[in-house]
Amino acid sequence: MRTTNACSTDVQSIMGNQMQTLLLKKEEVRKLISMKEVIGTVEEAYKAFSSKRVMQPGYIGMHLPPPRGEIDFKLGYYMNNEVISMKASSGGFPDNPRLYGVPSGMGTVLLFDARTCALICVMDGSLLTGLRTGASGAVSVKVLARKNAKTIASIGTGQQARMQIRAIREVMDIGSIHAWSRTADTLVSYKADIEREFGIPVILANSAKEAVEQADILITTTRGKGPVVQSDWVRPGTHIIAIGTDQQGKQELQPDIFRNAKIVNDSLEQCCEKGETWHPLNEQIITRNDIHGEIGEILLSKKPGRENDEEITIFDSTGMAIQDNTASAKIYQNALDNKVGTFFEFIE
Amino acid sequence: MRTTNACSTDVQSIMGNQMQTLLLKKEEVRKLISMKEVIGTVEEAYKAFSSKRVMQPGYIGMHLPPPRGEIDFKLGYYMNNEVISMKASSGGFPDNPRLYGVPSGMGTVLLFDARTCALICVMDGSLLTGLRTGASGAVSVKVLARKNAKTIASIGTGQQARMQIRAIREVMDIGSIHAWSRTADTLVSYKADIEREFGIPVILANSAKEAVEQADILITTTRGKGPVVQSDWVRPGTHIIAIGTDQQGKQELQPDIFRNAKIVNDSLEQCCEKGETWHPLNEQIITRNDIHGEIGEILLSKKPGRENDEEITIFDSTGMAIQDNTASAKIYQNALDNKVGTFFEFIE
Numbered sequence: 001m002r003t004t005n006a007c008s009t010d011v012q013s014i015m016g017n018q019m020q021t022l023l024l025k026k027e028e029v030r031k032l033i034s035m036k037e038v039i040g041t042v043e044e045a046y047k048a049f050s051s052k053r054v055m056q057p058g059y060i061g062m063h064l065p066p067p068r069g070e071i072d073f074k075l076g077y078y079m080n081n082e083v084i085s086m087k088a089s090s091g092g093f094p095d096n097p098r099l100y101g102v103p104s105g106m107g108t109v110l111l112f113d114a115r116t117c118a119l120i121c122v123m124d125g126s127l128l129t130g131l132r133t134g135a136s137g138a139v140s141v142k143v144l145a146r147k148n149a150k151t152i153a154s155i156g157t158g159q160q161a162r163m164q165i166r167a168i169r170e171v172m173d174i175g176s177i178h179a180w181s182r183t184a185d186t187l188v189s190y191k192a193d194i195e196r197e198f199g200i201p202v203i204l205a206n207s208a209k210e211a212v213e214q215a216d217i218l219i220t221t222t223r224g225k226g227p228v229v230q231s232d233w234v235r236p237g238t239h240i241i242a243i244g245t246d247q248q249g250k251q252e253l254q255p256d257i258f259r260n261a262k263i264v265n266d267s268l269e270q271c272c273e274k275g276e277t278w279h280p281l282n283e284q285i286i287t288r289n290d291i292h293g294e295i296g297e298i299l300l301s302k303k304p305g306r307e308n309d310e311e312i313t314i315f316d317s318t319g320m321a322i323q324d325n326t327a328s329a330k331i332y333q334n335a336l337d338n339k340v341g342t343f344f345e346f347i348e
Numbered sequence: 349m350r351t352t353n354a355c356s357t358d359v360q361s362i363m364g365n366q367m368q369t370l371l372l373k374k375e376e377v378r379k380l381i382s383m384k385e386v387i388g389t390v391e392e393a394y395k396a397f398s399s400k401r402v403m404q405p406g407y408i409g410m411h412l413p414p415p416r417g418e419i420d421f422k423l424g425y426y427m428n429n430e431v432i433s434m435k436a437s438s439g440g441f442p443d444n445p446r447l448y449g450v451p452s453g454m455g456t457v458l459l460f461d462a463r464t465c466a467l468i469c470v471m472d473g474s475l476l477t478g479l480r481t482g483a484s485g486a487v488s489v490k491v492l493a494r495k496n497a498k499t500i501a502s503i504g505t506g507q508q509a510r511m512q513i514r515a516i517r518e519v520m521d522i523g524s525i526h527a528w529s530r531t532a533d534t535l536v537s538y539k540a541d542i543e544r545e546f547g548i549p550v551i552l553a554n555s556a557k558e559a560v561e562q563a564d565i566l567i568t569t570t571r572g573k574g575p576v577v578q579s580d581w582v583r584p585g586t587h588i589i590a591i592g593t594d595q596q597g598k599q600e601l602q603p604d605i606f607r608n609a610k611i612v613n614d615s616l617e618q619c620c621e622k623g624e625t626w627h628p629l630n631e632q633i634i635t636r637n638d639i640h641g642e643i644g645e646i647l648l649s650k651k652p653g654r655e656n657d658e659e660i661t662i663f664d665s666t667g668m669a670i671q672d673n674t675a676s677a678k679i680y681q682n683a684l685d686n687k688v689g690t691f692f693e694f695i696e
Contacts, residue, residue: 018448023371026695060405060423062432064462071465073421073434075408084410086421088434088458090465100464102366106695108467110436110456114412116448117419117438119456122470124694344690346472347374347454 018116020343024123024335032334033327035135036170041326042135043142043299045078046266050296053079054322069093069105076321077114078329084112085325087125109328119346121332125324128331132323134163136266137219137241138171140315143298143305144264145217145239150175153215155208155229155252156222157181157190160243164219169198177202178211182222209233220244220252231256239306240314242276253314255280261312263291264298270318277316366464371690372471372683380682381675383483384518389674390483391490391647393426394614398644401427402670417441417453424669425462426677432460433673435473457676467694469680473672476679480671482511484614485567485589486519488663491646491653492612493565493587498523501563503556503577503600504570505529505538508591512567517546524549526559530570557581568592568600575627579604587654588662590624601662603628609660611639612646618666625664 024032048054054076061072069092077084091105107125112118141149149172154161157179168174177194179202181187191202205211212218212233222228223244231254234240240261244252258280265271272281272288280286295315297303306313335341372380396402402424409420417440425432439453455473460466489497497520502509505527516522525542527550529535539550553559560566560581570576571592579602582588588609592600606628613619620629620636628634643663645651654661683689 018450023692023694025693055410057408057410060408060421062403062405062423062425064425064465068463069465071432071460073408073423075410075421077410077412084419086436088460088467090460093464096464100366100466102464102466102695106465106467108458108694110458112419112436112438115416116441116444116450117412117417117454118448118450119436119454122694126695342692344371344692345373346371346456346470347450347474 018113018118019345019347021119021346022121022332022335023342023344024121024331024340026124026126028335028340029124029127029331032331032338032340033131035131035167037330038131038135038327039138039167039170041330042132042323043139045320045322045326046139046294046296047299048078048080048326049267049320049322050294050300050302056321059321067094074321074324076325078322078325081326081329082114083325083329084114084117085321085328086110087128087321087324089125089129109324111328111332123328123331125328128324128328129319130159130163132327133160133243133317133319134167136317136323137164137243137315138167140241140264140295140317141168141217141239142171143295144313144315145172146237146306146309149216149239151214151216152177153211153218154179155211155218155220156244157186158221160221161190161219162193164221164241164243165194165198165200168217169200174200176200178205178214179203180205180208180211217241222252223250224252225249226251227254228252229257230254234312236310236312238312240312242314242316245276246318247274248278251279252276255283255285257312258286258314261314262306264293264295264313264315265291266295266317267320268294270320271316275316275318366461366466367693367695368691369467369694370469370680370683371692372469372679372688374472374474376683376688377472377475377679380679380686380688381479383479383515385678386479386483386675387486387515387518389678390480390671391487393668393670393674394487394642394644395647396426396428396674397615397668397670398642398648404669407669415442422669422672424673426670426673429674429677430462431673431677432462432465433669433676434458435476435669435672437473437477457672459676459680471676471679473676476672476676477667478507478511480675481508481591481665481667482515484665484671485512485591485663486515488589488612488643489516489565489587490519491643492661492663493520494585494654494657497564497587499562499564500525501559501566502527503559503566503568504592505534506569508569509538509567510541512569512589512591513542513546513548516565517548522548524551526551526553526562528553528556528559565589570600571598572600573597574599575602576600577605578602582660584658584660586660588660590662590664593624594666595622596626599627600624601627603631603633605660606634606662609662610654612641612643612661612663613639614643614665615668616642618668619664623664623666
């Protein structure tokens with residue numbers, strides 16, 4: 001049986017006892033990883049993906065009969081850490097809190113030691129998607145936003161909009177946030193939360209246009225079904241983080257914005273199939289050749305990031321299983337290092 | 349929060365507390381369900397499948413770099429018990445016992461309450477596939493074997509060959525077993541194990557032909573890559589249980605056997621794509637119209653089972669997620685009823 005090496009981060013260290021499964025609760029997961037660490041793991045994930053060091057089979061999911069939502073299962077294997085992750089994620093169960101006392105969406109992550117396929121960890125996965133998606137925007141800021149960027153426009157003011165700020169403030173100084181939402185209530189609570197938690201002034205915009213026109217960095221997290229941002233609102237030099245569109249039928253940006261922008265994807269395949277990038281492709285505003293590349297290629301210095309202060313850059317983030325893998329493997333490793341969690345022997 | 353009703357088997361009773369997840373170890377799972385119960389759950393699964401009361405998205409899996417094997421993930425939702433099951437199954441890791449002290453194949457089952465997608469159970473799934481596959485043959489014996497069947501031929505003498513006998517003896521009196529295997533060692537231990545455990549005499553055949561010619565019921569569990577049973581060896585009235593072929597590239601029966609047989613599938617779609625039934629279809633010995641139907645249709649009395657003592661019947665079993673669902677949901681229910689297992693709160 002292996003013992004844990006608390007310092008090194010190589011393959012050997014991450015593995016615990018093959019016969020023991022570590023159980024991690026939601027509150028433990030919350031304390032086991034910092035946003036700074038999540039950003040590091042997402043950066044690693046993007047590099048790994050663009051280096052072909054991962055396996056990510058297509059996910060499986062099910063839509064339950066209405067008014068229930070959906071559950072899906074995403075599988076990722078990373079050859080460097082020798083961890084296979086499986087994340088089950090549910091969402092869209094509006095009756096859960098009232099009728100059953102549980103959140104409307106939940107998650108579970110299983111980690112397997114890829115050398116044996118032993119189950120080494122079961123952790124609550126409710127926080128993971130939010131964290132690693134928040135980190136994705138921050139990673140893009142490092143290589144695609146202007147160095148002198150100060151002002152953020154946030155179109156959408158829900159949980160993920162907050163998470164984007166939480167992550168981006170780790171990689172730049174945010175001067176102010178111009179926020180807009182369809183619903184006035186969430187806008188007001190977003191302002192209160194952000195100002196209290198981070199001390200960043202939030203200006204409530206009267207329209208999406210008013211917010212976007214101020215932006216050095218524009219974040220869209222609405223999961224909308226049609227464009228909310230128009231092309232002529234976007235100033236030269238803006239970096240756009242397009243988060244909301246991760247499946248067919250969703251859209252946030254007028255496709256014309258892509259015409260002269262530097263387009264960067266997390267996964268070319270996914271973004272062209274179901275990301276924001278699908279729309280301009282579908283309307284033949286761009287071809288696949290007009291896509292600059294994957295963010296992993298930029299992080300690996302295979303392709304340039306931002307090249308001047310005038311270009312508009314777009315990062316289309318659809319989310320990948322390998323982000324779940326590297327982030328949850330880090331949580332697991334931190335738990336072993338800090339002796340957090342409960343061991344359980346499913347097999348003896 | 350719900351409390352458990354120990355007697356009824358309806359939707360309400362199977363659900364525990366939505367905030368608590370029941371953990372079940374391998375040894376607990378082993379004691380929590382009898383083969384008779386597994387047979388009942390597999391019968392229910394077949395009926396549910398042919399009644400369109402299930403959702404079973406295509407499975408996802410990965411082949412690890414050699415000499416490692418594979419891991420796959422199968423998802424099933426059964427509308428009657430309102431349980432979603434996800435089974436992770438690994439196999440083919442020859443170095444596991446020697447280098448890591450774990451079995452060469454393992455399994456984990458997650459159960460979700462389909463009303464909320466709360467994680468209600470994590471159980472070891474190492475035994476499940478063997479049990480529910482064993483039960484599949486027994487279910488077919490009930491509706492497809494001759495009532496006066498006594499003699500079994502077992503082509504293949506591994507773990508699943510034993511499991512078939514363990515299940516079939518629950519539904520008929522087995523007079524004797526004529527066994528054959530490519531490897532003499534496993535043949536001898538099979539005889540010893542079966543005679544000790546069940547008191548059924550095992551006759552070691554000198555050839556596959558010698559065994560098959562004696563059979564009222566023929567079981568093939570070799571997972572072979574080419575036909576081991578020839579058409580002219582099979583007597584009229586034989587019932588064939590074809591277990592070994594569950595993916596492209598595997599084959600156990602000479603396709604000609606299908607020509608005048610009553611062909612029954614667990615899932616028409618799966619058997620035609622990757623079961624033993626694929627071979628005669630591929631060689632144009634039969635068309636899809638020559639397939640009698642699914643075993644669920646017979647169990648639901650929508651189609652006849654065996655109609656006379658002369659016909660040769662073939663049950664092609666490829667295995668379905670819904671079998672994992674009904675069997676593991678029963679294990680979970682038995683655990684709640686008998687207060688077995690350990691509760692863990694992943695969310696609080």
